Amino acid sequence: MAEVSGDSPGFFTSKLAAAVGWARKYSIFQYPFVTACCGMEYMATAAGHYDMDRFGAGLPRFSPRQADVLFVVGTISHKMAPVLQRVYEQMCEPKWVVAFGVCTCTGGFYDNYATVQGIDTIVPVDLYIPGCPPRPEAVLDGLMKLQAKIENQKQEV
């Protein structure tokens, strides 16, 4: 893999990195790992009213191999945790993980024996969208923050 931006980027490499970042942020292919209640708000955000497609994230891919962003939507129980981990491992780089809803962020109000207390204990998380469930506006805000993160990070091509 050739890195586009090194320690002292030249003119072309930095321009290329900016172009790649711009392209990547508008072509988010998400894998909605929907388990619970938050899925309802995920559906609402994806549908016409709030329209995730405006952010280039309108095409969910249901195969982890085709997806860039893993949206973990809903409570992850200990029984579900290995499945989530496996789906994450099946995704190709570059990949990002969004913790959608407070259950995925910290376990939320399911502070009990059955629930994983935050998915960051099993997979690395790039963005947290708290809320029980988060409103569609909050999801869109999170999506924009993810775009900013994707655009500004070191691009590997």
Next chain:
Amino acid sequence: MDAATSDRETRSMLLNVGPSHPAMHGVIRMVLELEGETIIKCDVEIGYLHRAFEKSCENSTWTQCIPYTDRLNYVSPLINNFGYCAAVEQLLGIEITERAKYIRVAMSEISRITDHLTCIGASAMELGAMTVFLYLMKAREFLYEIVEEVTGARLTISYGRIGGVKADLPDGCADQIEAALVRVEGEIAEADKLLTRNRIFVDRMRGIGVLARADALSYGITGPMGRASGIDYDVRKASPYFAYDRMDFEVPVGSAGDNYDRYLVRMEEMRQSIRITRQAMKEMPGGAVNVDSQGRVVESFQLVDQAKLGRTAGLIDVRTTVDPTLGGSERPFLRRVMPDDKRVVLPAKEDTYSNIEGLMNHFKIIMDSHGIRPPRGEAYFAVEGANGELGFYVVSDGRDRPYRVRCRPPCFFAMAGLHKMLEGYMMADMVPTFGSVNMIAGELDR
């Protein structure tokens, strides 16, 4: 098989579907045994969304259980809320006010419509009809706006209270509901045009996933699924609760028990729910909320200051402006939606702020190890959830926390009978069949 091939070994193939699968709006795992593309055996594994509902309830006070019930069937949380509250009310022997009954009926039916919209929209999408999904999600959004207006949240609403509802309907709510229902009717008609006589849709649905009446009965399947199989059972008719005995509506019953009948039953139920909501809003006692505000309207902090100085004599009938999140829980509104039972009902905010009796009443209900204390005993209360009979069985040992809260989730029984609907059909038929069952993992695994 002729003689030439009979000595060849034939093996069926095991295919693992789920728990994370595109055609699953919920987490469940199915181990299918396939012969070619035909499913010959199906094993269903559940438990991927077990969130310890019962254990959490045992560690909460009676009121604190309400948010957990929201998240059982998160597609129609209001029905869950009211079902749990009604069970505890039965335990306490409380009769809720007439207006609260009508509010519960109207909001339950709105919730039922959102559930059916989601079910039909999602299963149509899985068959490739993305347009229907978008239309029905649009319709659901109109109803979510109403729910948000009334309860303050879109999804996890916690609107039910033991003894009534959180707060009265906001001003002008009747008109808003009517406007939303008209738009939803339009969207349902649109979906009807797109699906009901659509050749592709009918071919995928008719005669697929047949559940015989006897099987449905023996597995205890109720709700739209049971009715599609010809079981004429609806809790709203069989043992009317809230104000359903005064509502004029029909229960659609199918005969074939296939996916198409389940679809038709759900479509008709939505129309009936719209009818019930309209009736409930029309006949709701108390009329529109326009309170005659006799006396001054003061800020709540001024009320507290006055009360601290002991100047409570003139404060009895004073209205105060409270925090907007508490809107509708002021005295004139609260009297309408909550019974006059000091054991379970929080006093109106004016009373909490202005007199010692109200403050003590408030703390007696809020404080740990005081709270609502139903007498020792048990109660079972069933409501018609969007997927069938949704029952709550509550046991009290006289403390402020439930001894047990058991939920009878309609999905659980549907999942027990799921293999009956899959075996003998093609692999691809699993998608519409599973969609029409409308499995909700939250209430299935609890």
